[in-house]
Every structure is written in C-alpha cells, then in structure tokens.
Amino acid sequence: MTYTAELITHKNKKRIAVWYPNSRELINRFKKLEDARWSATLKVWHLPDNKENRLKFDLEPEPKTPHIKFDKIEEIENFKKYLNTKRYSPNTVKTYSEALQIFLLFYNDKETKSINNNDVINFYNNYILQKKLSISFQNQVVNAIKLYFKTIKETAIILEKIYRPKRERLLPNVLSKEEVKKILGAHSNIKHKTMLCLIYSCGLRRSELINLRPNEIDSKRNVVVIKQGKGKKDRIAPLSPSVLLLLRDYYKTYKPHTYLFEGREPGTKYDERSLSEVLKQALNKVNIKKSVSLHWLRHSYATHLLESGTDLRYIQEILGHKSSKTTEIYTHVSIKSLQNVKSPFDDL
The missing domain is CATH 1.10.150.130 (Tyrosine recombinase, N-terminal domain)
Structure with a gap:
C-alpha cells in the first residue's frame, strides 16, 4: 500500500495523519485500527501517536524524555x-x-x-x-x-x-545616532516605520509597544501613557512632534480598533516575533551587520538623552526603572565625557 504518514497535533492531541489512495477497501481496513478517526477539517484519517503506530507507519520512534511526576x-x-x-x-x-x-x-x-x-x-x-x-x-x-x-x-x-550568582557587569548595547537614523528610515511601510520610531523616541520595551492602545497617545500633552509596564507600573514618556505626525498618518491609513498596532485580525495584538522581523528587515536594508535587537533602541535612546544633557532622574522616570542604579549604567557607555579626554598617544 502506498501511503504518507506525518506527525500532527489535532485538537491539542498528538496524532499520526495517514494519506493513501482513496479506496473503500483501504478505508475499511483503516477503520479497524484502534482509535482511527477521520478529520473533516484536515481531510485525513489519523491515529494515536504511540510507539506501535510509529513502527507501523515507519516513523521515527518517540524520543525518551523524563516525565515529571x-x-x-x-x-x-x-x-x-x-x-x-x-x-x-x-x-x-x-x-x-x-x-x-x-x-x-x-x-x-x-x-x-x-x-x-x-x-x-x-x-x-x-x-x-x-x-x-x-x-x-x-x-x-x-x-x-x-x-x-x-x-x-x-x-x-x-x-x-539561597545565594545568587555574582552579577555580570555587562554594558548595554548602544547604536550611534547615525545608525539609528538609518534604521528608522529604512522602511517605506508606514506601520513598520512608526513602530520602530515609537520604540526609539519613547524608550519603549517591545511588550509596551505591542500593548499600547490608541487612547494612550495624548496628543494635547505630547506624551505617551504606558499602562502597566514592567513591575505593573504606569508612566508617561515625552512624545516627539515628528513622531506624532507619523502616528497621525499611520492612524488614518490603518484605523486600528483595540490596539495601536494590530495583527492581521482586527482587535488582535501585533505579534512579537513579527516586530523583531521588522527590525531585522530594516538592518538588512541599510546593511548594518550588528546583532541589533529591539532593546538596543531603548538603550540607545537613554544614552542619547544622557549625552544631550538630560538629568539621570528624568531618564529613570521615562524608562520606568525602579532603581537609579539601573539607569546609572548608561553613564558607562556615554561618550560625551570621553570625547574630551586626550590620549597621551597624540603627544608622542
């Protein structure tokens, strides 16, 4: 008998789907197998995924994994x-x-x-x-x-x-303003462009952007209201007038229902993985080879604020950091002070 067998998940259960030439005789034989069922949705007969059926249809044996009691x-x-x-x-x-x-x-x-x-x-x-x-x-x-x-x-x-491991002292990854400009200008798709611009211009986390609702853009006060961010805290971030114009164009084009940035189905959140893919596409377009993540834009925003003279206390509030020590890490990656340091090499 010529057939094709494949492991599937059907109605949250692991099953083995079997395709074979349409024949009354074969169907009758298949019906006699234990727990054999026809799926009208998938248009296929399927069986329980067990060792016996895997052997019967030449599938790889199920790997042995320990089961928690x-x-x-x-x-x-x-x-x-x-x-x-x-x-x-x-x-x-x-x-x-x-x-x-x-x-x-x-x-x-x-x-x-x-x-x-x-x-x-x-x-x-x-x-x-x-x-x-x-x-x-x-x-x-x-x-x-x-x-x-x-x-x-x-x-x-x-x-x-119960002790904790010694914390690694890792510096945040920061992009130059020129690199950020290239990334934010890479997309012609206004939705993709607006999402990346809003993350950088407000120092948002990925989840905070995805959970934003249209009424949380306060255009009269030029702020974004971030509800229930990390640590269940509400906060506000200043909204750039240029990004507000971009948001208005985006809103007219897409008319979101529940969330500011929605998936394919109206009223659903934009997918986190799709948002990461938007950034990846932008990096490819502008030929930036660094392993940039969305969080780099947040780090870059904080560092650029610090370099422009913004007080650390304001940066802490904007980013929603619980401790000022978290915000102080950006002083170690800011190059403003370092640019005034003359290398002794230049005097040789």
Whole structure:
C-alpha cells in the first residue's frame, strides 16, 4: 500500500495523519485500527501517536524524555495560581513556572518537602554549570525556588541561605545616532516605520509597544501613557512632534480598533516575533551587520538623552526603572565625557 504518514497535533492531541489512495477497501481496513478517526477539517484519517503506530507507519520512534511526576505537576499548577493572584505578568508566570519545573524534574524521585539547600547547590553545579547556562537563567531559578518554597508549609529549605550568582557587569548595547537614523528610515511601510520610531523616541520595551492602545497617545500633552509596564507600573514618556505626525498618518491609513498596532485580525495584538522581523528587515536594508535587537533602541535612546544633557532622574522616570542604579549604567557607555579626554598617544 502506498501511503504518507506525518506527525500532527489535532485538537491539542498528538496524532499520526495517514494519506493513501482513496479506496473503500483501504478505508475499511483503516477503520479497524484502534482509535482511527477521520478529520473533516484536515481531510485525513489519523491515529494515536504511540510507539506501535510509529513502527507501523515507519516513523521515527518517540524520543525518551523524563516525565515529571503527577504530584509535582500539581505543585507547579498551584504555584502558577499563586503567581497569578499576586498579579505577576504572564511572561513572569511562564518563566518562573518553567524554571521551577526544571528544578523539580531534576529531583523527580525526591519528595519536595525533603529538598534542602545542599540540593539547590547540587543543582547549580550539576545542571546549570555543566550545561553552561547563563547567570540570568540561574537568577530566574533562584527567584522561582524562593517564591515557591515561600508558599509551602513543609520544607527543608532555608530561604535566607539561597545565594545568587555574582552579577555580570555587562554594558548595554548602544547604536550611534547615525545608525539609528538609518534604521528608522529604512522602511517605506508606514506601520513598520512608526513602530520602530515609537520604540526609539519613547524608550519603549517591545511588550509596551505591542500593548499600547490608541487612547494612550495624548496628543494635547505630547506624551505617551504606558499602562502597566514592567513591575505593573504606569508612566508617561515625552512624545516627539515628528513622531506624532507619523502616528497621525499611520492612524488614518490603518484605523486600528483595540490596539495601536494590530495583527492581521482586527482587535488582535501585533505579534512579537513579527516586530523583531521588522527590525531585522530594516538592518538588512541599510546593511548594518550588528546583532541589533529591539532593546538596543531603548538603550540607545537613554544614552542619547544622557549625552544631550538630560538629568539621570528624568531618564529613570521615562524608562520606568525602579532603581537609579539601573539607569546609572548608561553613564558607562556615554561618550560625551570621553570625547574630551586626550590620549597621551597624540603627544608622542
């Protein structure tokens, strides 16, 4: 029998779809297979994705991956509920619950209440360090462990003795004003152009741009109102008159319904990956080879403000930084003061 088999996900279940020549005899034979079903939507017969059916239709065997025990799944679900009640953002809930799952899976055969501080250290040494995972990931794990073990009554963990890795002192990536100008002028598509211009001109995070609504552009006061940014904080950022003109042209063309920048379906948010692709296309057009991310535009905005003489306290407010120490990092990448330093090489 000539057929084509493929792994699919249908109605949130893993299935094996099988295509073969239309024949009453073949259909009758297929119907006799356990849990064989016809999908009117996909126009194909499909079966459960299991070892037996993979062998039957010459598909690769399913890789062996450890399954977290049911009691730990329940604990993770309860942890998610706790984070949601504390109004953590969806991204934070996802990040922390996934970090906790990795940690609990590492101790799958050990009762959660008997996991202790030595186990945490062992996890650092034999999982994070061996896999050469980042310090930021280790910090996520620390946050998740601390929050989780704070919520359960029986624990051998002493929260105060869970240490954090030494923070890396990384400087933010900054573009020159000339590079920013090239990037922002790369697109002729007014939607793409406006999104990138608004990110730079207001120092927005990617998620903040995507969540903006039309009524949060206050044209009378020339400000953008950023609702529930990082840390669930509202703030305002000054709006450039030039960007306001661009926004008006964009609005007349696209007439957004719910969000300022919407996806293909009216009322839906613009996709984060598509926004990153917009930047990537701009970089290609102007032949900038650096691995620029959207966050570079935010860093560049802050640095350029500092170099133009804006007080750090105002920059902190505009960016929505909780601590002034976060904003002070831009003093290390500003070249305004460095330009006045004469190299002794010039006197040789």
